[in-house]
Amino acid sequence: MVIRRMLMSSLLVAVCAFASSESKDLSFRADKAVRAGKFAKAYGLYERALLSSRKESDISSEGRILISMATLRAQSLDLEFAQGLLLQVHKAELDTNTLAAYYLAWMEIFLEQENYDKVIELKYSMSVEFLKEIPDALRGNILCVAGIAFAGKGDRANAQKYLEDADDALDGDAPGKLAFTAARMANLLQESKADSLYNVALQSSINAGRPFMSATILYYRGLNEKRSDVAKDYFIRSANAFELMGLSRNKERASQAAGR
Numbered sequence: 001m002v003i004r005r006m007l008m009s010s011l012l013v014a015v016c017a018f019a020s021s022e023s024k025d026l027s028f029r030a031d032k033a034v035r036a037g038k039f040a041k042a043y044g045l046y047e048r049a050l051l052s053s054r055k056e057s058d059i060s061s062e063g064r065i066l067i068s069m070a071t072l073r074a075q076s077l078d079l080e081f082a083q084g085l086l087l088q089v090h091k092a093e094l095d096t097n098t099l100a101a102y103y104l105a106w107m108e109i110f111l112e113q114e115n116y117d118k119v120i121e122l123k124y125s126m127s128v129e130f131l132k133e134i135p136d137a138l139r140g141n142i143l144c145v146a147g148i149a150f151a152g153k154g155d156r157a158n159a160q161k162y163l164e165d166a167d168d169a170l171d172g173d174a175p176g177k178l179a180f181t182a183a184r185m186a187n188l189l190q191e192s193k194a195d196s197l198y199n200v201a202l203q204s205s206i207n208a209g210r211p212f213m214s215a216t217i218l219y220y221r222g223l224n225e226k227r228s229d230v231a232k233d234y235f236i237r238s239a240n241a242f243e244l245m246g247l248s249r250n251k252e253r254a255s256q257a258a259g260r
Helices: 008-015 021-035 039-053 057-075 079-086 097-114 117-127 128-133 136-152 154-172 175-188 192-209 211-224 228-244 248-259
Strands: none
Touching: 021 039, 021 057, 021 079, 039 057, 039 154, 057 079, 057 097, 079 248, 097 117, 097 128, 097 136, 117 136, 128 136, 136 154, 136 175, 175 192, 175 211, 192 211, 211 228, 228 248
């Protein structure tokens, strides 16, 4: 399951400086399209940026763009394609921040596959020193994904620890992200506070104008809801939003949940 990440394409571009002005311009435009929920447009812009980086023989820029493209594919639930993109990345050419984004992209894919052990394994592969070197927002997102994985394994103590560490890293800058993470954890741990946390996350996402995140929260809120009629409403709203964003796999998943 993926956090929808929703935030992640924006984060990847923010932490990486593209050497080519053309690549930088195209990637910036792609980032704006992602935030607006225009996934097809964003992916097309990333493809153009990738070609530009290869034309310039800029393997470092190529790696950054591939990570952004993989993140977009993972959000679209095209996990096999996302993994294929990440396998093209030359890790040795990545700077510290981009390497962290690379690990985060893999963690999100494994989380979506409910492969919690792989998520945690990747988190533990990053040293304390490595995590201290990267931007707070990137570190916070890594900690959030790891925390959800621990919750998926039923490890309440570590899930709470990672949530607190993520809160410290993000330092109040992403209340919706933290609320969504806390809600996912509570949901997986079967705690009653999950729905109220999903509501906080949803309102924050709506206020921030993040349509992908809002639709994702509605889907997970539906999974948590015990009242079938209310859950169905969440799923239908989620499916409608995903359809308007052109995300057929996400729409299908929500629609199937509504009909169960």
